[in-house]
Amino acid sequence: MKNFFILLLSIVILYSCESKPDRKFNIEDVISKTETQLTYACNIIKANTSGTKVLPRSVEGDKLIMVPTSDWTSGFFPGSLWMMHDLTGDSKWKDKAIEYTHLLESQQYNTGTHDVGFMMYCSYGHGYKTTKNEKYKDILIQTAKSLASRYNDTIKCTRSWDHSTNLYTYPVIIDNMMNMELLLWASKATGDDTYKNIALNHADTTIKNHFRADNSSYHVVDYSPETGKVLQKITNQGYADNTAWARGQAWGLYGFTVMYRETGLKRYLEQAEKIAKVVISYPNLSDDKIPYWDMNAPKIPNEPRDASAAAITASALYELSGFSSHKETYLEFANQTLSTLVSDNYLNKVGTHHGFLLDHSTGNMPKNSEIDVPIVYADYYFLEALKRKKELHGK
Template sequence: MAIKGLHSLPTPSLPAMAPIGTVSTMFILLNFISQAIAVPSELYSPLVPQKLLRTFNSLPKPIQYPQYTDSSRPGKWAFFVPDTWTSAFFPTTLYEMDRRRTLCKTLNASGVDVDWLQLGRSASQGLVSLPGHNTQGHDVGFLSFPFVEELKRNPGNQTAINTVNGFARDLAKRFIPAAGVTRSWDNDNQTVVRVIIDNMMNLDVLFSSAELTGNQTLVQIAKTHADTTIKNHIRADGSTWHVVEYDADTGAVLSKHTAQGFSDDSTWSRGQAWGIYGYAQMYSRTGNPTYLETSRRLATYFLSHIPSDGIVPWDFDAPLKDPKVPGGVRPADSSAATIATNGLLLLGSLDEEDADKWTSAALEILDHITELAWKPEWDSLLSNGTVNWPSNNYLTGTVYGDHYFVKVGNDLLERGLAHC
């Protein structure tokens, strides 16, 4: 079933002098949407800065980073070494809090009087040595996030420049020309190229580095990977496989299956969310309408398969009843929901034809997942994340789910859909 109320918004009356597609028209549409669907107050709760500051002060030394909450200590962060795919999300969230300070035009608008930029810079230091010396495969794109944010504030920061370029080199080295993709996960058999849908979110570091260096080969790698993924990773109905394996010599598809989803033919919701967001980013970078249409297709599938309660499940095809889970109900994935809201908001800012549809859908998903997953007593901002159901890691907080929760709050502020 589609999200309740997704297409039920009445059409606003626009001024006669405002042509369709202009900035003024878009502003009116978005402000109408913000009034029709309430923005969750938890996005701007004083608990957000309080929890983030508490987590920063609890980072181990030598530095480790939060990834998910520990099942043996519910609600408490488990910390991991820097050479972990999720390590950059917490520092990047601190940069997002600095962005919120700028948006709200006061240092302590978020309720805590600290210099978030300095905290972000400090927490990022544990990642600086990773380019060329990590085991994260394609996820170096995620690891580049705080350094990309630093360059928005200080374009001449040579450490950030070197780090972004280093991570881009790492990713570019994984490109397999015959297959037309960058290798996601390493495996013992190098003739098999394993690619996951998540990789779409890592391509942006190639564009960031190309802007710094002028190296257009990086852009071509990103485009080729995105084009190949459209051909082989996306089903006719707009759903996605999690994993596709290619022959490194011929580019032939060897298999399509899942690693974190319910079954090889199911649709893992977080992977679908990465795809929505990744193709929206590709369109914003290139203007190629094929990428916009692909993001639309993935978003349409995502939205049409959310159940009537509005809660994003960990896999759209997993059984509704799950005896393994407390309460016997299919787990949600709050991270899939927050990633999707960011992707949908970006899509709404790019797709003038359906801007109101994507934006209202993002707000409604955000409203439902916040109501379900907001946990004031936890270290994480949200609960009800599913890290990896096949590995029995669910009903957790996730650092990436929290990151995209904070980021979507900032995007709403920036677009006039919420207020400080």
């Protein structure tokens, strides 16, 4: 009996010492730290601006990677500045956000990428919500026209990539769900249901073809533009075609949550909840809730994490919790995730990493690109998650 109690005590001590995320943190302290780091980022970016390369994207080695406004990530830094204004109320962030947002003005006419939704709604969209500047509204409406030009009514989706024509005929990626918000906004702003109908058709086609029986999603579905027939289903940025590329699951979760918010259609809430169940229940997910770049990668736990997928997921779950009967489950998971992201393991020290907020994101592992580094969209969705958590506390 004595040995039994010694064994039991040992188990209790071992369990209590296991590393687990701290679910409580002072959100104002985190906001203050990120504000200081973003100030540092603005100085670094100004010093590294050269020619058309005017916006930060990531870090390679110890080098800051700057990109032109045509890069798909170009809207995230201006969006982060708008987000910091929301978090602090300080007008200096509004002024800085306006400065960087204006750099993207010409992209309203860019019909060569579906990512104008990311590029312009994260920047001008956020700016319009804040300022109600009519010029911003006109720019966003023109951007929606550019995005709508990529729609195929036979397939009932907007085309994603124009590149890699040797690999795809008409590729549609799960990421494209993130661009539907711009179209839904444009319908409300103009009274023209054309944009909304495109978004509805795209979302419905995505539900039909992108998801597996277990509700995880492929990255790319390739279609015939003449017949609408599915030609192939693959996972370009994941480990294999049948695996769960983490950021892809996060894009889907966020995108369908937005679809429900903007339409109130139950099928989109149900789809978001299905994806949430996948993300929350990954068999290989660690206690800190930060996913590996692909949740079926063969060398887990010795695979790179993706903090960007975690930030997108946390932000989406904070919003989804307001719509779903699974509110407490979603809030618990989002809080655990965010508490890890604000820890020293992920939140960069002020004055380091060229001003990026989060470390340990993975861009495109199969192409050996942006692996285990800071990436700008991770910062954007991290700030949005902080904002949503703060708003929930306020309520």
